[in-house]
Amino acid sequence: MHNELQQFITKKLPIINAKLNSLLAATNVSETLKSSMAYSINAGGKRIRPLLVLATLEDLGVESEDALTVACAAELLHTYSLIHDDLPCMDDDNFRRGKPTNHIVYGEGVAVLAGDALQTLAFGSLTHLSDTSAQDTIRIIRLLSDASGATGMVGGQMLDIEGETKSVSLSELETIHVNKTGALLSFCIGAGAILAGLDEEKSAKLKDFAYHIGLAFQIQDDILDITSTTEELGKTAGSDALSEKSTYPSLLGLEGAMARLAEHHQSARESLAFLEAEHPLLGLFADYIVERES
Amino acid sequence: MHNELQQFITKKLPIINAKLNSLLAATNVSETLKSSMAYSINAGGKRIRPLLVLATLEDLGVESEDALTVACAAELLHTYSLIHDDLPCMDDDNFRRGKPTNHIVYGEGVAVLAGDALQTLAFGSLTHLSDTSAQDTIRIIRLLSDASGATGMVGGQMLDIEGETKSVSLSELETIHVNKTGALLSFCIGAGAILAGLDEEKSAKLKDFAYHIGLAFQIQDDILDITSTTEELGKTAGSDALSEKSTYPSLLGLEGAMARLAEHHQSARESLAFLEAEHPLLGLFADYIVERES
Numbered sequence: 001m002h003n004e005l006q007q008f009i010t011k012k013l014p015i016i017n018a019k020l021n022s023l024l025a026a027t028n029v030s031e032t033l034k035s036s037m038a039y040s041i042n043a044g045g046k047r048i049r050p051l052l053v054l055a056t057l058e059d060l061g062v063e064s065e066d067a068l069t070v071a072c073a074a075e076l077l078h079t080y081s082l083i084h085d086d087l088p089c090m091d092d093d094n095f096r097r098g099k100p101t102n103h104i105v106y107g108e109g110v111a112v113l114a115g116d117a118l119q120t121l122a123f124g125s126l127t128h129l130s131d132t133s134a135q136d137t138i139r140i141i142r143l144l145s146d147a148s149g150a151t152g153m154v155g156g157q158m159l160d161i162e163g164e165t166k167s168v169s170l171s172e173l174e175t176i177h178v179n180k181t182g183a184l185l186s187f188c189i190g191a192g193a194i195l196a197g198l199d200e201e202k203s204a205k206l207k208d209f210a211y212h213i214g215l216a217f218q219i220q221d222d223i224l225d226i227t228s229t230t231e232e233l234g235k236t237a238g239s240d241a242l243s244e245k246s247t248y249p250s251l252l253g254l255e256g257a258m259a260r261l262a263e264h265h266q267s268a269r270e271s272l273a274f275l276e277a278e279h280p281l282l283g284l285f286a287d288y289i290v291e292r293e294s
Numbered sequence: 295m296h297n298e299l300q301q302f303i304t305k306k307l308p309i310i311n312a313k314l315n316s317l318l319a320a321t322n323v324s325e326t327l328k329s330s331m332a333y334s335i336n337a338g339g340k341r342i343r344p345l346l347v348l349a350t351l352e353d354l355g356v357e358s359e360d361a362l363t364v365a366c367a368a369e370l371l372h373t374y375s376l377i378h379d380d381l382p383c384m385d386d387d388n389f390r391r392g393k394p395t396n397h398i399v400y401g402e403g404v405a406v407l408a409g410d411a412l413q414t415l416a417f418g419s420l421t422h423l424s425d426t427s428a429q430d431t432i433r434i435i436r437l438l439s440d441a442s443g444a445t446g447m448v449g450g451q452m453l454d455i456e457g458e459t460k461s462v463s464l465s466e467l468e469t470i471h472v473n474k475t476g477a478l479l480s481f482c483i484g485a486g487a488i489l490a491g492l493d494e495e496k497s498a499k500l501k502d503f504a505y506h507i508g509l510a511f512q513i514q515d516d517i518l519d520i521t522s523t524t525e526e527l528g529k530t531a532g533s534d535a536l537s538e539k540s541t542y543p544s545l546l547g548l549e550g551a552m553a554r555l556a557e558h559h560q561s562a563r564e565s566l567a568f569l570e571a572e573h574p575l576l577g578l579f580a581d582y583i584v585e586r587e588s
Contacts, residue, residue, distance in 0.1 A: 029449025029473055032456060037444065084410060089402030108383030112406065113452050116378060116413065117444040123417040124439025127432050134428030138421050141435060145418025150331065150411035155323025158407050162326060179323055 001291075005284035008058070009051060016050045017042070019072045023125050027117065036106040036114040037121075040079050044097040048285075049074040049188045055281035056192025056206065059272075064195040065131040070140060073122045074188050077148050080118035081184075083111050085157065119148075132195060140191045147187035156180025168246045174215065182214025189282075205271045209282060212268035217289050219261040222247040223254065224294065232294055265290045295585075299578035302352070303345060310344045311336070313366045317419050321411065330400040330408040331415075334373050338391040342579075343368040343482045349575035350486025350500065353566075358489040359425040364434060367416045368482050371442050374412035375478075377405050379451065413442075426489060434485045441481035450474025462540045468509065476508025483576075499565045503576060506562035511583050513555040516541040518588065520548065526588055559584045 001009075020041050027034050050071030057067050086093040086101040087108060094104050103111035126144065129137050146152055156179025163176060189210040193203045222240065226249055230237045240247045248257035268286040275282075295303075314335050321328050344365030351361045380387040380395040381402060388398050397405035420438065423431050440446055450473025457470060483504040487497045516534065520543055524531045534541045542551040562580040569576075 027444035027449070029445055029469075030452040030456065033444055033449060033452040080410075084406055087403075087406065089406060109381075109455055110452070112378055112381065112383060113448050113455075115410075116374075117448040119410065119413055120439050120443030120448065124436060124443060127436035127439060134432055137432055138428055142418060142421035145414050145421060149414030149418060150321035150327055151323055154407050154411040154414065155321070155327060158324040158327040158404070161403055161407075162324065175323075 001288050002279065002284045004279055005281060005288060008055065008281055009047075012051060012054055013047060015068065016047050016054075016071060016075070019068050020075060023072055023076065023121060027121065032106070032110060033113060033117060036102060036110045037118055039105060040083050040102050040114065040118075041076070043099050045075065045079065047075060049078050049184060052185065052188040052282070052285065053192045055285060056189050057196055059275050059277060059280045059282050060192070060196040060198060062196040066129040067192070067195055069125055069129060070191045070195060071188070073125045073144065074184060074191070076118045076122035076125065077144065077153075078184060080115040080122070081148075081153060081157070083115040083118070087111060090157075090161070122148075136194050139194055143187055143190050143194070147183040152179050152183035153181075156183065164243065164245055170251050173246055173248070173251060177215060177218040178211070181218050182211060185214045185217065186210035202274055205274055206282075208271040209268050209286075212264040212271065213286050213289055216261055216264040216268060216286065219248045219257055219264065220290060220292065222249055223257055223261065224292075226254065228293065261290060295582050296573065296578045298573055299575060299582060302349065302575055303341075306345060306348055307341060309362065310341050310348075310365060310369070313362050314369060317366055317370070317415060321415065326400070326404060327407060327411060330396060330404045331412055333399060334377050334396045334408065334412075335370070337393050339369065339373065341369060343372050343478060346479065346482040346576070346579065347486045349579060350483050351490055353569050353571060353574040353576050354486070354490040354492060356490040360423040361486070361489055363419055363423060364485045364489060365482070367419045367438065368478060368485070370412045370416035370419065371438065371447075372478060374409040374416070375442075375447060375451070377409040377412070381405060384451075384455070416442075430488050433488055437481055437484050437488070441477040441484075446473050446477035447475075450477065458537065458539055464545050467540055467542065467545060471509060471512040472505070475512050476505060479508045479511065480504035496568055499568055500576075502565040503562050503580075506558040506565065507580050507583055510555055510558040510562060510580065513542045513551055513558065514584055514586065516543055517548065517551055517555065518586075522587065555584060 021038065024034065024038050024041060027037065053071035053074060054067055057064055082096065083102045085091050086096060087103055093101055095101060102114060106114065122144065123141060126137065126141050148154065156176050159176045160180055163172065186207065189206050190203070193206050225237055225240045225247070228237050248260060252260060265286055269283055272280050272283050315332065318328065318332050318335060321331065347365035347368060348361055351358055376390065377396045379385050380390060381397055387395055389395060396408060400408065416438065417435060420431065420435050442448065450470050453470045454474055457466065480501065483500050484497070487500050519531055519534045519541070522531050542554060546554060559580055563577055566574050566577050
């Protein structure tokens with residue numbers, strides 16, 4: 001990882017983690033529920049989504065008191081989706097990032113509720129922005145809703161489940177991932193652009209960037225599933241091949257998938273040309289997504 | 295049911311149902327997901343929550359183009375909670391309102407996602423109000439978040455699950471229901487008050503009203519569980535006694551529970567004294583909640 005990105009992450013991670021836990025602190029009706037929510041929030045996530053929000057503002061040279069709240073709303077939303085995805089009736093994963101999943105520790109009923117409440121908290125936290133106009137706050141909430149519901153992440157997860165029992169084409173696979181993973185990454189960058197008051201033309205460029213890193217992220221995930229060990233990944237490796245699920249390597253071959261990854265990486269990089277910085281953090285993020293080993 | 299309330303419901307139900315289905319129409323990534331969401335939305339709900347929003351505005355003599363959207367957001371939220379509550383890992387109910395529950399028809403994974411997406415849609419739909427200030431829109435979204443997450447409905451559902459394996463006191467039972475059922479009913483009336491621009495003093499009176507009908511609603515549910523048949527209820531009667539769950543009748547006796555119901559009914563009625571109408575719809579709703587047989 002590039003040194004500048006490493007420094008940025010080292011500086012921001014403790015701030016993100018503190019804010020996430022302060023948002024959870026207000027949820028006090030049931031201690032069990034709170035503990036279950038906190039368990040998954042503190043289960044070692046890389047915080048890619050909140051870091052993308054903060055990096056967008058940093059690259060645009062804009063400071064916003066509300067960036068951290070928006071960043072954490074994305075992570076709350078992402079964490080809820082992981083808890084529900086891991087349930088026995090979904091992907092049935094017992095481990096994530098080397099730790100037992102939420103339902104293994106708390107039981108399925110609590111895990112469903114913890115996910116539900118994290119989604120609610122994501123939307124609720126966005127109603128407490130202090131430095132953003134009410135109109136822009138509503139735009140950000142709408143963006144999160146469009147990105148994360150039936151028109152985005154949840155819709156993509158549904159297509160993914162349906163795809164497990166039939167073979168899918170490359171364009172269907174792309175639709176799955178644009179929705180399942182890409183939509184929330186796009187939210188992070190789009191919400192950052194709203195907070196920064198970016199004009200439409202430049203916002204469209206950042207949207208392109210988000211599209212390409214979303215797909216790059218998924219292709220690299222698929223590649224790692226066949227080239228890494230379970231220990232390196234912190235989750236079961238080789239699971240895609242076992243389940244005969246369509247992936248980029250299964251449709252394009254490993255070399256084809258790597259070439260596709262390089263194309264998206266290149267396109268992502270090019271959509272950042274309008275930024276003046278020599279090493280924009282978002283570009284370093286794109287590099288990291290392609291080069292990461294877990 | 296009082297004739298005026300019956301007329302109001304007959305007039306509003308088709309409008310609510312049409313709006314709910316038009317909100318669902320925009321969710322188009324997966325047909326299966328959309329179908330599962332629509333199944334539970336159209337499974338014969340009484341629409342008490344949206345009707346309460348509309349009745350609040352009617353009683354206050356205020357028209358708002360956005361009342362219907364807010365009303366439907368509450369129903370979307372309520373429907374998501376029913377789908378998740380019915381899951382095998384929660385209450386494990388195969389039937390609701392005489393129809394197979396969502397996971398029986400679509401499978402558990404789809405049911406989890408349909409609930410998730412309905413919650414998202416509830417928040418998303420509130421970002422499309424046209425006639426309400428941006429500030430008030432944010433207040434309404436915050437009210438829904440506070441009412442439905444870990445600080446409200448989901449928190450109450452968690453306490454309810456925890457209460458199944460231990461005996462609970464009357465005050466603990468009240469805390470469960472104030473959160474599990476009461477919070478969302480309160481939202482409906484509180485959001486109506488915001489749309490109507492009601493002052494704080496009168497809003498506090500409506501908040502009292504909501505508190506009392508929320509508890510009355512639950513006490514009547516508990517009473518019906520032991521005095522009705524499965525056929526009359528459209529769900530399994532006598533299930534509370536079978537599960538040895540603490541209820542108002544189990545803690546106060548049937549007569550004690552009925553007396554408590556009458557007290558909340560009376561208090562609810564009294565908090566409406568500030569309304570000028572002879573038969574405010576909200577008062578007729580309170581009567582209906584107490585007198586209903588399913």
